[in-house]
Amino acid sequence: MCRKILVIEDNNDIRENTAEILELAGFKTLTAKNGRQGVEVALKERPDVVICDIMMPELDGYGVLRLLRKNPGTETVPFIFLTAKTERSDLRKGMEMGADDYITKPFDDSELLNAVEVRLKKADELGQKYH
Amino acid sequence: MPRLTSRQSSVYAAIAFVITLTFSYAMPAYPITLAGLLVVIFLSLFVEDTKSTLIAAATSIIITVLLFWRNGTNFTQHLFIIFLVLLTAAIVLYMKLLNSQLNFEKTHMTALFENATEGIILTGEEGNIILANAAAEKMFGYEERMMINKPLEILMPKWIRDQHETLRNTFYENPQHRSMGSGRDQFAQKKSGDNFPVEVSLSFYYKGNHRYVIAFIVDITDRKQIEESMRLQQQQLEKVSNEIKDLNAELEMKVEERTQILKEALQKLEQSQQELSEALDKERELNEIKSRFVSMASHEFRTPLSAVLSSASLLTKYTKGEDQEKRNKHIDRIKGAVKQLNEILEDFLSLGKLNEGKVNTVNSPFEINAFIEETTEDIKGLLKEGQRIICNHKGEYTINSDMKLLKNVLLNLITNAIKFSEPGTSIVIDSQVGEGFATIKITDQGLGISKEDQEYLFSSFFRGANVVNIQGSGLGLHIVKRYLELMVGSITLKSRINEGTTFTITIPTNLKKHVQENISN
Numbered sequence: 008m009c010r011k012i013l014v015i016e017d018n019n020d021i022r023e024n025t026a027e028i029l030e031l032a033g034f035k036t037l038t039a040k041n042g043r044q045g046v047e048v049a050l051k052e053r054p055d056v057v058i059c060d061i062m063m064p065e066l067d068g069y070g071v072l073r074l075l076r077k078n079p080g081t082e083t084v085p086f087i088f089l090t091a092k093t094e095r096s097d098l099r100k101g102m103e104m105g106a107d108d109y110i111t112k113p114f115d116d117s118e119l120l121n122a123v124e125v126r127l128k129k130a131d132e133l134g135q136k137y138h
Numbered sequence: 139m140p141r142l143t144s145r146q147s148s149v150y151a152a153i154a155f156v157i158t159l160t161f162s163y164a165m166p167a168y169p170i171t172l173a174g175l176l177v178v179i180f181l182s183l184f185v186e187d188t189k190s191t192l193i194a195a196a197t198s199i200i201i202t203v204l205l206f207w208r209n210g211t212n213f214t215q216h217l218f219i220i221f222l223v224l225l226t227a228a229i230v231l232y233m234k235l236l237n238s239q240l241n242f243e244k245t246h247m248t249a250l251f252e253n254a255t256e257g258i259i260l261t262g263e264e265g266n267i268i269l270a271n272a273a274a275e276k277m278f279g280y281e282e283r284m285m286i287n288k289p290l291e292i293l294m295p296k297w298i299r300d301q302h303e304t305l306r307n308t309f310y311e312n313p314q315h316r317s318m319g320s321g322r323d324q325f326a327q328k329k330s331g332d333n334f335p336v337e338v339s340l341s342f343y344y345k346g347n348h349r350y351v352i353a354f355i356v357d358i359t360d361r362k363q364i365e366e367s368m369r370l371q372q373q374q375l376e377k378v379s380n381e382i383k384d385l386n387a388e389l390e391m392k393v394e395e396r397t398q399i400l401k402e403a404l405q406k407l408e409q410s411q412q413e414l415s416e417a418l419d420k421e422r423e424l425n426e427i428k429s430r431f432v433s434m435a436s437h438e439f440r441t442p443l444s445a446v447l448s449s450a451s452l453l454t455k456y457t458k459g460e461d462q463e464k465r466n467k468h469i470d471r472i473k474g475a476v477k478q479l480n481e482i483l484e485d486f487l488s489l490g491k492l493n494e495g496k497v498n499t500v501n502s503p504f505e506i507n508a509f510i511e512e513t514t515e516d517i518k519g520l521l522k523e524g525q526r527i528i529c530n531h532k533g534e535y536t537i538n539s540d541m542k543l544l545k546n547v548l549l550n551l552i553t554n555a556i557k558f559s560e561p562g563t564s565i566v567i568d569s570q571v572g573e574g575f576a577t578i579k580i581t582d583q584g585l586g587i588s589k590e591d592q593e594y595l596f597s598s599f600f601r602g603a604n605v606v607n608i609q610g611s612g613l614g615l616h617i618v619k620r621y622l623e624l625m626v627g628s629i630t631l632k633s634r635i636n637e638g639t640t641f642t643i644t645i646p647t648n649l650k651k652h653v654q655e656n657i658s659n
C-alpha cells in the first residue's frame with residue numbers, strides 16, 4: 008500500500024525538495040504552501056504522516072497541529088515538525104502540543120526518511136493492537 | 139547785725155525789772171513802772187520760746203498788783219497798766235510767731251541752697267559771682283567763699299571764655315529761661331585747670347533794677363563716661379553686628395557656593411544616571427538585536443541551507459543520464475540558495491562597517507535622473523513576470539552626493555518593491571531636484587506594511603509580520619536609514635496593507651556644502 012505524506016511548507020524549494028526526497032523513497036506526497044491550506048488538505052486526504060514547518064503565513068505550524076489534533080479524523084495522525092526554529096523552548100513547545108517528532112533545518116534526507124518510517128511503524132503497531 | 143542770745147536778753151530783762159522796781163519804789167512820783175515793764179516784755183522778743191514772754195508778762199502783772207496793794211490808790215491807773223502789759227505781750231507773741239515762721243522758711247531755703255547736690259551760682263549784671271553753694275565750690279575745687287566776686291569766666295575753659303562774653307550779652311538782651319538738658323553740653327574748668335563736662339540751666343530774676351542770673355550746674359563726667367562707654371558699646375555692637383553681617387553674607391555665599399556645587403553634583407549624577415540608563419537602553423537594544431538576530435539567523439540561514447542540503451541529497455539520487463534536467467534544477471536551487479546566503483552576508487558586512495564607522499561619504503556631482511535609470515537597469519533581472527519600473531523626473535538634474543551610498547539605498551528600496559509585489563504590478567520612481575534638496579519617491583503596489591510594523595521598520599533584524607515567509611535579513615531598511623543619515627538625508631513612508639507602499643527619501647543637493655553649513659551652525 009502506498010503511504011500518503013503531507014508536506015506543509017511555505018518555501019517553494021524546501022517544499023519541493025522534501026516532497027521529492029519522499030517520492031524517491033516510494034511515498035505518495037501531498038503539498039501545501041501555508042498552514043490553512045495544509046489543514047484543508049489533511050482533512051480531505053487523511054495523510055498517513057504530516058510534515059509541517061512552523062513559521063508560515065496564514066496559519067503557523069503550531070496552529071496546524073492544534074487543529075489536526077482537535078479533529079476526530081486526524082487526531083492520531085503522526086505529526087513531524089520540520090523547522091528552522093532550533094531553540095530548545097521551541098522544540099519543547101512543539102512536543103508538548105503533541106508532535107511526534109521535531110526535525111531542525113538544515114536536515115539530512117536520511118534523517119527525514121528515518122523519522123517518517125519510525126512514525127509509520129509505530130502507527131501500524133498501534134493500529135494492529137486496536138483492530 | 140549781731141543778735142542777742144536768750145541768756146543776754148534774760149539778764150537784760152532781770153536788770154530792767156530791778157531798775158523799774160527800784161525807781162518805782164524810790165520815786166513813786168515818776169510814772170516809770172509801765173515803761174520798765176514794757177521794756178522787759180519787749181526784751182523777751184530776743185528769746186526764741188514763748189515761755190519767756192509769758193513769764194515776763196506774768197511777772198509784770200504780779201508787780202503791778204503788788205504796787206497797787208502797797209499804795210492802795212489809783213486802781214484805774216493800775217488796771218490800765220495791766221491792760222497795756224497784756225496787749226504788749228500779745229503783740230510780742232504775735233511777732234515771735236511771725237519771726238519763727240520766717241526763720242523756718244529761711245532755714246529751709248538755706249538748706250536747699252547749701253545742701254543741693256547741683257552747683258548753684260548766682261551772678262550779677264557784670265558777670266561776677268555773687269553766690270555759690272557748697273556743691274559748686276566742691277565741683278570747681280574752690281575753697282569756701284573763694285569764688286565770690288570773681289568773674290564767671292574763671293569757671294570756663296580758655297576756648298570758651300572769649301566768646302562767652304558775647305553769649306552773655308545776647309542772653310541779657312533777650313533773656314530766657316533755659317532748662318537743664320535743653321542746651322548743648324558744655325565744658326567747665328576747675329581751679330586746677332582740669333576741664334570737665336557740665337550741663338547748665340539758666341534762669342534769671344529782677345530785684346529792683348538789677349538783674350540776677352542763676353545757673354544750675356551738674357557735673358556730667360560720669361554720665362559722659364557712661365554715654366561714652368555706651369557709645370563704645372554701641373560701636374562695638376555695631377562692629378559685632380557688622381561682623382555678623384559679613385559672616386552671614388560669607389555664610390550665604392558659601393551656602394550658595396555649596397548649593398551650586400550640589401546642583402552641579404546633582405546634574406552630574408543625573409547625567410551619569412542618564413548615561414547609565416542610555417547604556418542600559420543600548421544594552422537592551424543590543425540584546426534585542428541579538429535575540430532577533432538569533433531568530434532571524436535561525437530562519438533565514440537555515441532555510442537556504444536546507445535547500446542546499448536537500449538538493450545536494452537529491453543530486454546524489456539522480457545518477458542516470460536522462461536525469462540531467464533534474465540535476466540542473468537542483469544545481470540551480472543550490473545556486474539560488476547560496477545567492478540568498480550571500481545577500482544576507484552582504485547585509486551583515488554593510489551593517490558591520492556602518493557600526494564600526496568605516497563608511498565614509500564621497501561627494502561627487504552626477505545627474506540624478508540618469509543615475510536612477512542606470513540603477514533600475516541593473517536590477518531589471520529581478521523583476522517578476524509583468525512587473526515594470528516607471529521613472530519620472532522633475533527639475534534640475536545634477537546633484538552632489540555620494541553615488542555609492544545612494545545606489546545602495548535605491549537598490550535596496552527597488553528590490554524590496556519588487557520582492558513584496560505580485561507579478562504584473564508597476565513600480566513608480568518619481569525624482570525631483572528642488573531648492574537645496576532632492577527627493578526620490580518609490581511607490582509599489584505590493585503587500586504594504588501595517589501601522590504597528592511601520593514603527594519598528596527601520597530597526598535592525600526587524601521584519602514585517604506579513605512577510606516572514608519571504609526571504610530577507612531584516613537589515614535592508616536599517617542599512618538604508620543608516621546610509622541616508624550619512625548623506626544627511628531622511629526617509630519616510632506611507633503604506634496600506636495590500637495596497638502598496640511609498641518610500642520617500644530626501645537628500646541635500648550638495649552634501650559637502652550642507653555638512654559644512656551644519657558644522658558652522
